[in-house]
Amino acid sequence: MSEHTDTMPEELAACAAVGKTSEEHELLKQFVGRWDSKVTIWFGEGQSHTSEGVMTNEMDLGGRFLKHTYSDSDDHFHGRGFWGYNTLDKRWEGFWIDDMATFFQIDHGQHDPGSNTWEMKGEMTDPGSGTPMHKRTVITLKDADHHSMETYFTPTQGEHAGQESKCMEIQYSRKA
Amino acid sequence: MNTRSLIAFGAGALAASTLAFLVASGPEHDHHDGVSQDEMDKMTEMSPEEMMAAMAAIGSPGEHHAELDKMCGEWTAHASFVMDPAAPPEKSTGSMTIEPVLGGRYFRGEFKMDFMGQPFEGLAYSGYDVAHEQYISVWMDTMSTKITYLEGNRNEDGDMVMKGTATTPMGDNPMKIVTTHESDDQFTDHFYDKMPDGTWFNSGTIKYTRN
Numbered sequence: 001m002s003e004h005t006d007t008m009p010e011e012l013a014a015c016a017a018v019g020k021t022s023e024e025h026e027l028l029k030q031f032v033g034r035w036d037s038k039v040t041i042w043f044g045e046g047q048s049h050t051s052e053g054v055m056t057n058e059m060d061l062g063g064r065f066l067k068h069t070y071s072d073s074d075d076h077f078h079g080r081g082f083w084g085y086n087t088l089d090k091r092w093e094g095f096w097i098d099d100m101a102t103f104f105q106i107d108h109g110q111h112d113p114g115s116n117t118w119e120m121k122g123e124m125t126d127p128g129s130g131t132p133m134h135k136r137t138v139i140t141l142k143d144a145d146h147h148s149m150e151t152y153f154t155p156t157q158g159e160h161a162g163q164e165s166k167c168m169e170i171q172y173s174r175k176a
Numbered sequence: 177m178n179t180r181s182l183i184a185f186g187a188g189a190l191a192a193s194t195l196a197f198l199v200a201s202g203p204e205h206d207h208h209d210g211v212s213q214d215e216m217d218k219m220t221e222m223s224p225e226e227m228m229a230a231m232a233a234i235g236s237p238g239e240h241h242a243e244l245d246k247m248c249g250e251w252t253a254h255a256s257f258v259m260d261p262a263a264p265p266e267k268s269t270g271s272m273t274i275e276p277v278l279g280g281r282y283f284r285g286e287f288k289m290d291f292m293g294q295p296f297e298g299l300a301y302s303g304y305d306v307a308h309e310q311y312i313s314v315w316m317d318t319m320s321t322k323i324t325y326l327e328g329n330r331n332e333d334g335d336m337v338m339k340g341t342a343t344t345p346m347g348d349n350p351m352k353i354v355t356t357h358e359s360d361d362q363f364t365d366h367f368y369d370k371m372p373d374g375t376w377f378n379s380g381t382i383k384y385t386r387n
Contacts, residue, residue: 018345019319061299062318078278082314086322088343093323095301095314099278100235103305104312106325125307 021063024085024092027111028066030141031057031083035172037070042167053077055172068096081105092118107137116141124153131157136164145174233306237280240304240311244283246360248274250387255289257367257380265380266292272384277301287317313338326353342369352376361386 035055042048053072060067065084071077079098086093096105109120118139126133134154141147151168155161251272256265270289277284287298298317305312305327313326326340336355341348350370357363364383368376 019321021321025321061297061316064318064321065316080278082316082323084316084321084323086343088320088322088345095323095325097278097282097301097303099281102235102237102241102281102303103307104301104303104314104325106314106323130307 018088020087022085022087024087024111025063028063028083028085029059030144031066031147032059033057034175035147036175038171038173039072040169042165051077054175070098092120094120105135107135109137126155129158131155134164147172235281236306238304238306240306241280244302244304244311245276245280247363248276248283251384252387253287253289253382253384255291255380255382258378259292268292270296311336311338328352 033056035057037053037055039051039053040048041050051072051074053070056069058067058069059065060082065082068079068081068083070079070081077098077100079096081094081096083092083094085091092107092109092111094107094109096107103125105122105124107120107122109118111118118137120137120139122135122137124133124135125131133156136152136154138150138152139147140150149168149170149172150166152164152166154164251274253270253272255268255270259266268289268291270287270291272285272287274283274285276282282301282303285298285300285302287296287300289296296318298315300313300315302311302313304310310327310329315324315326316322320343322343324340324342326338328336328338331337331354334357337352338355339350339352342351352368352370354366354368355363356366362383362385364381366378367380367382369379371377
């Protein structure tokens with residue numbers, strides 16, 4: 001910090017501490033690697049569709065974030081995201097973008113060490129009706145080579161307002 | 177999206193592996209609010225192909241993305257920030273590389289600079305949310321562990337005004353970044369923090385010049 005160290009205001013020193021990673025960031029390393037991904041999506045009246053792809057996870061920005069890069073097996077659908085732990089607000093934060101949308105999916109959540117699950121919550125707009133809906137995602141770390149992600153939506157308006165339903169599940173297995 | 181249109185859409189879309197909007201719609205959702213009967217009728221009358229086209233429209237880049245695309249390239253960054261009101265601003269030089277990702281729907285900005293003797297890296301993803309008609313941006317860097325989210329639009333002068341919340345050890349505070357476009361080869365980010373009296377304090381600028 002050269003000559004500024006002596007005169008660094010207290011606030012600036014506090015800001016510098018904010019940039020440091022924490023033990024939470026160590027947990028992200030468990031997700032680093034390439035993962036075979038089996039995706040199930042539920043829609044309509046209980047119909048479902050399955051697809052496969054590969055998720056590549058790597059640490060970025062000096063170990064502060066896990067970077068996700070996804071491609072489906074047909075090379076038609078691509079996404080990327082970031083997931084990290086905000087040491088100031090003491091919460092996990094993530095965002096996701098893909099080539100079927102022009103919006104961000106932004107989530108905040110907490111980790112439960114007992115079950116080794118993360119519950120992430122966010123808000124989205126139903127593209128059909130334009131009304132808001134809550135999104136809840138549960139990430140479960142099963143063992144070193146398997147984890148899963150389940151996503152649920154709760155409409156805030158309409159016939160099913162307040163009723164949560166599962167819309168997606170992804171089973172990740174470490175690529176050999 | 178109502179169930180009938182979703183099924184119609186599904187029939188056409190699944191073969192094409194276009195799943196994101198099904199994800200966004202969720203199972204067994206039957207929204208009627210926010211959509212007029214007339215619109216409902218139109219949606220249910222849509223063929224799967226028409227439904228796919230309608231869905232693709234709000235997931236496709238448009239004129240606003242074309243504007244963002246003009247900012248792609250390699251830039252030299254000249255930063256000037258007020259770190260201590262009693263001292264001259266801290267000045268540093270760095271670089272920014274902006275490139276389109278995910279079919280031009282989003283733009284990735286990689287920022288590098290030595291700031292006050294320390295290497296500093298930042299990463300931005302920017303876009304335009306077609307459904308909500310606003311510019312959106314996230315920012316992450318090596319001086320924090322947070323994801324900062326900004327949203328906004330152009331003002332009457334054509335400047336981009338993006339607002340968000342700065343999370344600091346002193347608490348959360350509203351902030352905004354105003355981007356002025358001096359030419360195709362120069363733009364400037366002006367950083368503002370909201371003061372307790374409600375005024376905006378210009379804490380610094382970064383001037384970008386195309387390499």
